Amino acid sequence: MKNQGKTLLQRDGTKTVLASLLSIVIGLVVGSLLVLLVGLFSDNLGLSSAWEGIRLIFFGILSTGRSAVGNLTWGFNPQSIGNMLFRATPLILTGLSVSVAFKTGLFNIGAPGQYLMGTMTTLAIALGIPSSALPGPVIWLLAFLGGMLAGGLWGCIPGLVKAFLNINEVLACIMTNWIAANLVTWFFDATKVFQNTVENTKSSYVYKTAYGRTLVDGTWTYVDGNGVQTAKLGLDKLFPGSQVNAGILIAILIAVGVYILMTKTTLGYQLKACGANRHAARYAGINDKRNIVLSMAIAGALAGAGAALYYLSGNTEFYWHTYQTLPATGFNGIPVALLAANNPIGVIFTGCFMSMLNIVGLQLTNLTAYNEYITDVIISVIVYLSAFSLLIKMLLSARKKDKPEQAAADTPAEDGPAGEASAEKGGEQA
Amino acid sequence: MTFLIQQTLLYAVPLMIVALAGVFAERSGIINLALEGIMIFGAFIGVLFVRLMQGTALFHDAFAAKDWLTLQGLELLAMLAAGVMGAVFSLLLSFASVNLKADQTIGGTALNLMAPALVLFLIRIIANQNTLGMADGSDAASWFMIKKSTFGIDRKTDLGFLGETFINRVYLATYVCILLFIVLSVLLYKTRFGLRLRSCGENPQAADSLGINVYKMRYAGTTISGVLAGIGGFVYALTTANCASTGDVAGFGFLALAVMIFGNWKPLNIAGAALLFGLFKCIAASYASIDINGDGVCLLANAPISSHVYRMLPYLITLVVLAFTSKKSRAPKAEGIPYDRGQR
Known part of the structure; x- marks a missing residue:
């Protein structure tokens, strides 16, 4: 089991996917930080709206609006x-x-x-x-x-x-x-x-x-x-x-x-x-x-x-x-x-991801005091990181040699709070 | 004619200073595609500075007393703020391309995407709309404009052609930029620092072997570039956009890159090229009100040419001019190649 995982992780394609996922997570984290900063320093926004903004950045695609009480509601949103x-x-x-x-x-x-x-x-x-x-x-x-x-x-x-x-x-x-x-x-x-x-x-x-x-x-x-x-x-x-x-x-x-x-x-x-x-x-x-x-x-x-x-x-x-x-x-x-x-096949998935960010931006504008431009900031951070994706890839493989367990723990870092923590670690190293 | 020269200068000066920004970066070996983004960021910072300043007592007193010396000083401070923050923003590019040896074209593109996004995000939150002007909607550009009344001269006095063109209805920022352009050109060509900087863009390996720190020089080049582009962005916003920031400079940063290539990476040629492009940009912006020989007839507006042609002109001319000059142009040899000590 361990051996099989290793060969998969050592493949170049896997590293590319990992590097991209890492870029995405760092981008989302930077966007969240910006929302947090603005929330803290703005008089009329406050911490609770910043928390709502951050949750929307990560899971906006699953948002179904606000309930009658004013809380964000979540679920499958076919629209x-x-x-x-x-x-x-x-x-x-x-x-x-x-x-x-x-x-x-x-x-x-x-x-x-x-x-x-x-x-x-x-x-x-x-x-x-x-x-x-x-x-x-x-x-x-x-x-x-x-x-x-x-x-x-x-x-x-x-x-x-x-x-x-x-x-x-x-x-x-x-x-x-x-x-x-x-x-x-x-x-x-x-x-x-x-x-x-x-x-x-x-x-x-x-x-x-x-x-x-x-x-x-x-x-x-x-x-x-x-x-x-x-x-x-x-x-x-x-x-x-x-x-x-x-x-x-x-x-x-x-x-x-x-x-x-x-x-x-x-x-x-x-x-x-x-x-x-x-x-x-x-x-x-x-x-x-x-x-x-x-x-x-x-x-x-x-x-x-x-x-x-x-x-x-x-x-x-x-x-x-x-x-x-x-x-x-x-x-x-x-x-x-x-x-x-x-990779033309990869483009199908990243295209869907970008349009998901687009929807997230709309949800932010509709539901909070923040606006859709935050998603453009996230996109630009991702582009910035991909300028040195080779370096991120190198770091990923270097880290894997030292601690194979930790690298395996990084794999499910697609989104969510678990991925957030590991990405911050990666961000420091990059 | 006075109007034409003044308008051309307004467009040519930011172009010139931003093109020089490009020269400093490229001569040190870094392709600075992010000029557009840095301009947008600089314009935002400068306008924000003026907006915040408007609320202070110092400004209030100076404005009420028509103390134009203080007002001009504040204008210079806004330029400084735009320059400093432009430099800070450009550090993102130098960090990626010097320390991380990243692809400079992609890094620059990232900054070009980041600047408008960040600026618009903040503008929306500050002003609740897509344009950042003054809080009370007043025209900040007019506070800083030097007019006859600034010097206590009566409005009806004729100052002659030179006086009317270069003293009445101008901005101090224009002349500061021209001065800056001259000083920095001398710095690039007549000082030890300039020689070292240029050597890093031509043959960094040789420069390193002579004890020059290539990384430091490239940081210096890009940072100076950031300062100049930030200032250029604010000057553009102040003089042509009524001191408002919209997260957009209409491709001016890219035009400046074209001016730089057309000017063959040499300051004197760039000054000439910027004037030419400034003229076309001026025609594009105000073809309807240009009265060349002063007989009250606007030739260009009456000509049977669609206004769209005039708007397209700067970009079309750029492409044509590049087509004719690019065979002869000689870019710094090592530009765009990350310096790797191991390759010496």
Whole structure:
């Protein structure tokens, strides 16, 4: 029994998983400390609300609101879990986008821009084609592919300038992000037809894709329930009251596809070879420039697919006045990929974890005086820790040689108070 | 024309000082991608300082008596606070990249994510909204603006072109930044410390063999970088955002990185590049009210070009300029590579 445990613990994959779990726990602990500090020093918050905030940070996904007396209540919340799966869909895909680029040695911080271009094209196709011209599923497919294509083309730009002009891809990505943000605003501002005028209370929103372009009395208008939306496949019965749909299944399928592409095909091998050593790859006869562009194109297409799946759900609206902000979903692809150590299958789980944090943030805003930005702090701490994940991994294996019992005790440190204590120990050593 | 020069300067000066921040970090061998995050943090600290100061008796008396010397002193103190906290924040980056030999790009990205999150979290709790301004909603930027009345000159007196441009309606912070830029450029090129710092970014192994402590030098470079980026962030918030902090500087830190690369890591070129980018940023921000030849006609606003084009311009130009200059650019040789004594 002991021997078997040892071989499992010594495997590299196990160490990676442990390092990621440790990062997560440290991140949650730092978030809790911040909540505690603010609670202590703020006049109107106090210690009891800080304790509520900390419990929500760790178990927010299981929160069911407040009881009549005002205490937090806990239990299985199908709405939260369904929404978690729904929000995980784009995160898994932007995470895949960042991880594919990482494997080729590129840092794709341009996912927000690719996501925006994907959004624009998807919405333009889904809302632009009249409902009577084609059946719904065909429009859905066209819009989905269009979003992927747009994201891919937008991703090509940093890839091209990196490969042929040797511009740092990080800077090129940032610039294309802001250009995309302006382009998208320009597009929806100039075309006007997509702006939601049915629900007059909201300004600067585009129609949901559930609205279809329909000819009523000789004029084109948008009618609810006539458009395209992703099939639910009974998931809405499983998680009543949530926005979940088949998009999450498609995202998982794509993740498996990316895994096969990266590990089982020649193209994947070439991409990884370029990432390991561009010059050695060229010496071995691999066209490094082509592969850099291709890698960014695939990354962009994945981010675009994420946008398409999110907005084709039929019940999400797009705020098009985006020229001053970039979508957080794009940036959160970075921690998703880093936490999963760029493993496409791992991305499925870390994507779900990130969207869980997202839900936790909403619960915090709704139920306490704290706000959702605390989850962004937690995410940034996790990214910071993953910058030296190699060191954490080394520490983990060094500790295991000394005290195998203690290391085994660390394994169930997923969340919960037991994990909290051991993580603080690990934090000191890191 | 006066308006154009003043506005350009307002954008160019933070760019210039933050680009110099990038130079100090990269010349010592650390890629400081976190400039944007440090700017956001510095802006928050500076604005918070002004907000807290507003409640003190010292400020109250000075404001009532129109004692502009004290007010300017307080402005400098706010800059100092922003610089110090910027340096503290940048320690996170130097600790990760010097002591832990972490990936500097990811470390910088982490700080870029952390700064807006932390700042917005605190702003929401302090002000219960997403913007931190003054407690009573007054316009703090106007307290610090140097006008004709500051010197006791009548408002209608014409000071001539130079006087109108450089004395009326300006901020002391702008000139302090320019002075700081000159002093630090001299420090980087004409002193022993500067030479040592630069050697750590080119060949740290050789520097170490001559008895220079590479770790210390890299800490120094990144910390100076943090001070400058913090100050730059506050100056940006003060002069272009009415002294309000929103957890956002609209990609200014990244533009500064582009300015640094365009300026080939050399202060004089950076000053020129910052002016060019400042001009485009100025056009993007106020194309509707720029009156170049003073005949009351706003050429740019009347031109048949969408306003979106002007807003996109700074980023588009950056990409194009980088495309033309990156082949010739020469980055410090050892930047981004963690220094490992064992590899000597």
